[in-house]
Amino acid sequence: MAGYGAIGAHETEAVLERTLMMKQEVVIYRIPPAQIGDSEKGWKAEGWNLDKPDWKGKLRLVAKGTHCVIKLEERGSNKPFSHVEVDTYPGPAVLPVSDSSRYFVIKTNTIKLFMAF
Numbered sequence: 001m002a003g004y005g006a007i008g009a010h011e012t013e014a015v016l017e018r019t020l021m022m023k024q025e026v027v028i029y030r031i032p033p034a035q036i037g038d039s040e041k042g043w044k045a046e047g048w049n050l051d052k053p054d055w056k057g058k059l060r061l062v063a064k065g066t067h068c069v070i071k072l073e074e075r076g077s078n079k080p081f082s083h084v085e086v087d088t089y090p091g092p093a094v095l096p097v098s099d100s101s102r103y104f105v106i107k108t109n110t111i112k113l114f115m116a117f
Contacts, residue, residue, distance in 0.1 A: 021061040022087035023089065028070070042098035043105045057081055070094070070106065082108045 003106040029048040058078070060071045084093045084106050095105040 015065045017064045019062050020068070021058055021059075023059040025075070026057060026059040028055040028057075028072070030054050038099075043095060045097050045100045046101045048103075052089050055081070084108050 014017045029045075029050065031043070032047050035043065035047065038095065055072075058075050060073065062069050062071060068086045070084040070086060072083065073079060074081055086094055090096055093107050095107075097103040097105060
């Protein structure tokens with residue numbers, strides 16, 4: 001979160017963090033190893049064992065200045081689970097899923113896994 005934490009560090013005025021969207025319940029699935037690195041064909045949710053998510057929590061999409069971050073948090077405690085800096089969509093951090101409009105692939109630097117929600 002170094003790039004995100006440094007936002008506003010060199011500015012004379014404080015830059016506020018604004019919550020653009022909050023989802024109270026999101027689920028995350030580990031993408032099977034056979035699909036990792038196969039983004040040219042497109043990601044498909046059909047093989048992700050959708051009835052058994054690997055994590056459940058809360059999602060906040062926040063903006064600070066011109067930067068946007070997806071924050072994944074534990075439900076109830078709001079303890080940070082992971083975050084993803086979003087430059088563009090689709091982009092290197094957030095990608096669409098070809099067989100669903102409900103799921104997206106996100107790549108985090110803190111967990112070093114591909115996930116979807």
